[in-house]
Amino acid sequence: MDKRTQIFEAALKLFVEFGFHGTPTSKIAQEAGVANGTLFHYFPTKDDLIIALFKDTKGKMNNYVADNSVIENSLKGILKGQYLSALYWAMDNKLEFRFIEQFKTSPYLTKIVSEEMEKHLNPLIEMLQKGVIDRIIKDLPIDLLLTIISSQIYGLNNYLVNNDFSKAKQHQIISDTFDLLWEMISLKAVE
Amino acid sequence: MDKRTQIFEAALKLFVEFGFHGTPTSKIAQEAGVANGTLFHYFPTKDDLIIALFKDTKGKMNNYVADNSVIENSLKGILKGQYLSALYWAMDNKLEFRFIEQFKTSPYLTKIVSEEMEKHLNPLIEMLQKGVIDRIIKDLPIDLLLTIISSQIYGLNNYLVNNDFSKAKQHQIISDTFDLLWEMISLKAVE
DNA sequence: AAATTTGTAGAGTGTTTAGTCAGTCTAATG
DNA sequence: CATTAGACTGACTAAACACTCTACAAATTT
Numbered sequence: 001m002d003k004r005t006q007i008f009e010a011a012l013k014l015f016v017e018f019g020f021h022g023t024p025t026s027k028i029a030q031e032a033g034v035a036n037g038t039l040f041h042y043f044p045t046k047d048d049l050i051i052a053l054f055k056d057t058k059g060k061m062n063n064y065v066a067d068n069s070v071i072e073n074s075l076k077g078i079l080k081g082q083y084l085s086a087l088y089w090a091m092d093n094k095l096e097f098r099f100i101e102q103f104k105t106s107p108y109l110t111k112i113v114s115e116e117m118e119k120h121l122n123p124l125i126e127m128l129q130k131g132v133i134d135r136i137i138k139d140l141p142i143d144l145l146l147t148i149i150s151s152q153i154y155g156l157n158n159y160l161v162n163n164d165f166s167k168a169k170q171h172q173i174i175s176d177t178f179d180l181l182w183e184m185i186s187l188k189a190v191e
Numbered sequence: 192m193d194k195r196t197q198i199f200e201a202a203l204k205l206f207v208e209f210g211f212h213g214t215p216t217s218k219i220a221q222e223a224g225v226a227n228g229t230l231f232h233y234f235p236t237k238d239d240l241i242i243a244l245f246k247d248t249k250g251k252m253n254n255y256v257a258d259n260s261v262i263e264n265s266l267k268g269i270l271k272g273q274y275l276s277a278l279y280w281a282m283d284n285k286l287e288f289r290f291i292e293q294f295k296t297s298p299y300l301t302k303i304v305s306e307e308m309e310k311h312l313n314p315l316i317e318m319l320q321k322g323v324i325d326r327i328i329k330d331l332p333i334d335l336l337l338t339i340i341s342s343q344i345y346g347l348n349n350y351l352v353n354n355d356f357s358k359a360k361q362h363q364i365i366s367d368t369f370d371l372l373w374e375m376i377s378l379k380a381v382e
Numbered sequence: 383a384a385a386t387t388t389g390t391a392g393a394g395t396g397t398t399t400a401g402t403c404a405g406t407c408t409a410a411t412g
Numbered sequence: 413c414a415t416t417a418g419a420c421t422g423a424c425t426a427a428a429c430a431c432t433c434t435a436c437a438a439a440t441t442t
Contacts, residue, residue, distance in 0.1 A: 003390085019298050021212025025430060035391040040431060042389095098296075105289075105296045107210050138371075144364070147350040148343065148371070155342020159335055173335070180329075180339070184375040194420085216400060226421040231401060 004042050006032040011053055016098050020050055020106065051111060054103045057096045062120040064089045075131045076182060082124065083153065083178045090157045091170060097157060121146065135187055145185060152181055195233050197223040202244055207289050211241055211297065242302055245294045248287050253311040255280045266322045267373060273315065274344060274369045281348045282361065288348060312337065326378055336376060343372055 010031035014023040025046050029039045043049035068088075069081030090097040103109065128145050131137035137145070156177055160170055201222035205214040216237050220230045234240035259279075260272030281288040294300065319336050322328035328336070347368055351361055 017298060019210075019212060021210060022298065024428075026428090036430095037392065037432080038390055041391095044431095046430065101296045105292045107208060107213065143354070144350055144368075147346045148368070151342045151346020151349075152339065155338045155345070158342075159338040163334070177335070177339070180375050184371050215398075217398090227400095228402080228422065229420055232418095232420070235401090237400065 003032070003034050003038060006034060007039055007042060007049070008053055008056060011049060012057070012095055012099055015050070015053075016095050016102065019102075020108070025049075047108075047111070050103075050108060054100070054108070054112070057099055058117070061086070061089055061093070061096070061100065066120065075127055075134075075136055076186070078127060079124075079149075079182070080178050083149070083181070084174055086153050087157060087160070087174045090153075091160060094161060101154065137185055138187055140185070148185065149181065152177065194223070194225050194229055197225060198230055198233060198240070199244055199247060202240060203248070203286055203290055206241070206244075207286050207293065210293075211299070216240075238299075238302070241294075241299060245291070245299070245303070248290055249308065252277070252280055252284070252287065252291070257311065266318055266325075266327055267377070269318060270315075270340075270373070271369050274340070274372070275365055277344050278348060278351070278365045281344075282351060285352060292345065328376055329378055331376070339376065340372065343368065 007028060011023070011028045014028055014031060017023075025039055026036055028049075029036045032039070039049070043052060065082055065085045068085040069078065071077045071081040071084075125142055125146070128137060128142050132139055132142075156174070160173065165173065198219060202214070202219045205219055205222060208214075216230055217227055219240075220227045223230075230240070234243060256273055256276045259276040260269065262268045262272040262275075316333055316337070319328060319333050323330055323333075347365070351364065356364065
C-alpha cells in the first residue's frame with residue numbers, strides 16, 4: 001500500500017476519534033508508519049490533507065452509489081437504488097461516513113467549492129424534475145426534495161449505527177423506510 | 192451581563208466560525224472582554240467550557256420547544272407544535288443550532304451522558320407509544336420514529352438557512368413539510 | 383554508468399497553546 | 413473600620429504544534 005493511502009487511512013481513523021484539530025500531524029504520521037516529513041511531502045499543509053481526504057472519501061461514496069443503484073428503470077426504482085446503496089455503503093464504511101458528517105458540519109465546509117461537490121447529484125435532480133412534471137412526485141422544490149431524502153438517509157444511518165441489528169434486519173428497515181419516504185413524496189395515482 | 196454569559200457568547204460565536212480546537216481560549220477571553228485567567232475561573236478546562244456551553248444551549252432549545260409547542264391537545268397537534276417550535280427556534284438562533292449540530296457530530300458527544308440529554312424526549316416518546324397503540328401512528332419502533340422526525344427537522348433547517356425566504360414563506364414551508372411528515376408516519380383512518 | 387528527479391527520513395525551529403499563579407480589586411460582614 | 417472571601421487580572425510557563433530543512437536512498441532518465 002502506498003504511503004499516501006496509509007496517511008489517508010491513519011488520518012481518517014484519528015480525525016473521527018479526536019477531531020481535526022485534536023489530531024496532530026505527528027500522530028497521523030506515526031499511525032501511518034511514516035516519517036513526519038513524508039506527510040508534508042504529499043500534503044503541503046494539514047488543511048490540504050483534510051480537504052483531500054474529504055474529496056477522496058466523498059468521491060468513493062458517490063462512485064459506489066452511482067455504480068450500485070440500478071434496480072429497475074422507473075423513477076421509484078432508481079431512487080430506491082440510490083437510497084439503498086447509500087445506506088449500504090454507510091453501514092460498510094462507518095468511519096468514512098462519520099468523517100463525512102463531521103466535515104460537513106465543520107467550518108472546513110466553506111473551503112470547498114460546492115458546485116464540484118454536488119455535480120454528482122445532477123442526474124438525480126433531472127429525474128426528480130421529470131417526476132414532478134409527469135405527476136409521479138409531489139410538486140415541491142427540487143432542493144427541498146433532495147433535503148428531505150438526504151436527511152432521512154443521514155438520520156436512518158445513525159439509527160442503524162446506534163442499534164445492533166442483524167444484516168437482514170438492517171436491510172428490512174432500510175427497505176421499509178424507503179417505502180415510507182416514497183409514500184411521502186409521491187403522488188397517489190388518481191383512482 | 193455577567194462574565195460567564197459573556198464567555199458563553201464569545202465561545203459560541205468563535206466555535207461556530209473556527210471550530211473547537213481552532214479557537215484558542217485566549218481568543219475567547221479577548222472576544223468576551225475578559226482576562227485570560229477569568230475564563231479558567233469559571234471553567235477549569237477548555238473541555239469543561241465546551242461541554243457546559245453545549246448543555247446550556249441544548250437546554251435553552253429544549254425549554255423553548257417545551258414552552259411553545261402546545262397548539263391543540265391531539266397527538267398530531269402536539270407533534271406539530273414541537274416540530275414548528277423547534278424550527279422557529281433554530282431559525283431565530285442560527286449560531287446556537289449550528290453549534291449543536293457541530294457538537295453532535297464531534298468526538299465530544301461521547302463525553303456527555305446520553306440519558307440526561309434525552310430525558311426531555313420522554314413525554315414525546317410516551318405520546319408516540321400511545322399513538323401506536325391507538326392506531327393513529329404506524330407500528331414502527333419509537334426510536335425509528337424519533338429518528339425520522341428529528342432528521343427531517345435538522346435537514347429542513349439547513350434548507351431554510353441556505354435559502355433566503357421571507358418569514359411567511361418559511362412558515363409555510365415548515366407547516367407543509369410537517370403535513371408531509373405526518374402523512375408518512377400516520378395511519379389513514381379506515382373508511 | 384552518470385545524472386537527475388522523486389521519495390523518505392527525522393531532528394530541529396519558532397510559534398501557539400492551555401492552564402497557572404501571585405497578587406489586586408470589590409463588596410459584604412462583623 | 414478591619415477582615416475576609418470570592419471575582420478578576422495578565423504576565424508567565426511548559427508542552428505541543430505545524431511545518432522546515434538537510435541529508436540520504438531509490439528509482440528513473442539520459
